[in-house]
Amino acid sequence: MITVSLDAMGGDEGPAVVIPGAAKALERYPDVRFIIYGIESQCLPVLERFPKLQAASRFEACEIAVRMDDKPSQALRKGRWRSSMWKAIEAVKSGEADVCVSAGNTGALMAMSKFCLRTMANIERPAIAAIWPTLKGESIVLDVGATVGADAQQLIDFSVMGAAMARALFGVKRPTVGLLNIGVEEIKGQEEVKEAGRLLREAKFLDLDYHGFVEGDDLGKGIVDVVVTEGFAGNIALKTAEGTARQIASYLKSAMSRTWRAKIGYMFARDAFQRLKEKMDPRRGNGGVFLGLNGIVIKSHGGTDVEGFAAAVEVGLDMARNDLRKKIEADLNLYHARRAPALARAEAAI
Template sequence: MITISIDAMGGDHGPAVVIPGAAKSLERHPELRFVFFGQEDKVLPVLERYEKLNAASRFEHCEVAVRMDDKPSQALRQGRWKSSMWKAIEAVKTGEADVCVSAGNTGALMAMSKFCLRTMSAIERPAIAAIWPTLRGESIVLDVGATIGADAQQLVDFSVMGAAMARALIEVKRPTVGLLNVGVEEIKGQEEVKEAGRLLRLADLPTLDYRGFVEGDDLGQGTVDVVVTEGFSGNIALKTAEGTAKQIAEYLRAAMSRTFMARIGYLMARGAFRRLRDKMDPRKVNGGVFLGLNGIVIKSHGGTDDEGFAAAVDVGYDMVRNALLQKIETDLKNYHGQPALGASGDAAAATNSE
């Protein structure tokens, strides 16, 4: 059994989307069990409509629901101990649940997760990793918004954690990793990115295959399995991709309905358009994973529907089933247990000098 703790009050629609989404995920994974946290008068009337889900769930009333516009510090101060978000995270800490899923306020969820679960010993900053659809399948992109800015060592840690997630989700034995940059040449980019590239080349880790710098157009091409960047540029890339997908969908919809012949053409190619729509559907890859914490937390888009929330629950299920935490802990331990790399970049010299 895998137990998912759910912040039932999170997101733009709360229980009206969260509970049907959990029910859809349960249909796909009958071994799932749920613990719902929320306000009784809003959650139970919806939960009771889903007989199978209700039978596989436990509910706990919470007085407070964190609002989407609450400041993280305000939510942590007022919602700590008694909010549905906090209780859902705390269930992971106590071992009552294996993973927490929330569609709530991202900043509040990250603040509470860091405070409650704490970061792993080798990690200074956690990251949010997103599943990215590509021409070759799927890749992992991080950080997409947890923190603004990152130094070279943090980018290396993101690379290690992202590769562990790729092994857990995409099931690639040695994922390829690239650092997002303004060009592929080694002389280009910020100093932190260039230094991170140097460290990754010298480390030559058995758990990942560092391929150098990648550019923005490599994201959709799937050039590498894991793309690493800091949260500011990562979040812009994510929102740009989502907006572009919606823009293209609107262009196609308008073009297919403009003339009678266009409508006929759409009917003849309906199957192809359906496959295209599915490929571009952001709900299919909903669910950002908080990496670097002593527990698994999944962030669903706040405005998603039940299908999108079910996808976020599915991600949590896959992360637990494939032992994501254990993979990250082992990889970080192996990396940070290596000899420090000196300023000259000579690991052997650093070892001999000790």
């Protein structure tokens, strides 16, 4: 049985989306249990509408909620110990919950998660990993918003963590990894990216296959299992892909209702359009995973709806079932154990 701690006050709509989203996830996974943290006067009236969720949950009242526009430092000062966000994270640290899910302020959630759970050994900065739909299935893209700017070593750390996640979720023994760049040629890109590419090519001791550089239009092709970038570019790529999916869906809806012939054609092809709609629905990929922490934290989009939040909970369940944290920790330990002799040999050669 997996227990999920929820920050009920997170997101644009707070309990109005979080609690029904949890109820929807419970319908699909009846064995899950929840600990819901929130302001009592706002949460309990909503929770009472879902008796099955109420029976499978424990509610914990909190004094304050972290606002979506709070600065991370501000949220840490006023929200530690008392906020729904902190309490939900702390439940993972104490072992009461296996995973925390929040749609709250990303910067505050990352700051609190890092402060409460701490990063794994040799990890300076955590990353947010997203599961990305592709023509071949799914890939993992990281970082999509936690770290703005990253040096070569951090990009390698992201590669190791992303490969461990792909191994856990997709069952791939040696995941393929690519670095997102402005071109596939080795001479192109920022110095940090080129240096990370060189180090990955030379690191034969890694349990992954380095593909090389990939471009933005390769993200949806699924040519690699893991795409690695820093958080600024990754977040823009994610938001652009989601916006494009909604734009195309809007175009299709408008075209199918424009003339009576189009409406008749839609009636005959309704099943195909429904499958296309489901494939392009950005809510299905909602839920970024914080990698590099001593605990599993899932970040849902703040503006998502009930279906989207349920998807974020389900991502968390997948991470917990696959024991993601321990697998990442094992891969990182193996990487650094193999890296030390390689560095020693390189220094001796000099």
